[in-house]
Amino acid sequence: MVKNRSRDQGKFLIRFSEQTRKDLDRAVAGSGRTMTAEIVARLGWSFEEERRSSEGAASFREYAARDALSQAEAAIGVLEKELAELKAKIVATKSQLAASRLLKL
Incomplete structure (x- = not known):
């Protein structure tokens, strides 16, 4: 059997x-190419x-830098949200622990 290399x-x-996916979808619809052909x-x-x-x-490097910054900012936003959720869980756990200690007294 010959493999299609x-x-x-x-x-x-x-x-x-x-956003990039939406842009590609529009480009594919307009060009009539496949997604792969459009990307290539x-x-x-x-x-x-x-x-x-x-x-x-130079303009591509600027675009790439802006894109990397945008991705980093989005990741920071996700991490900040996760951190806030963890802080809230810690506060709740401390409250539960304090309440259980009071019940034992």
Whole structure:
């Protein structure tokens, strides 16, 4: 049995932000390409753009930096919410512990 190596080469599992997924869905609908073909075309275009001009490379680096900052801010927001929930649990546990100590007296 001959294995189709072209399908196995370059396979990646990618996580997208919700907004990027929506943007890709719109692009796919407009271009008539598959999701994979659209992603490959856009990646190819970005590398071509980068090769053509140092300004293109700089603007991509700026975009990537803004995107990384946005993701970091979102992660911080999630962590702050989790921290607040943990603090609330600690307060509740302390209250329960204090109440149980009072009952034993």
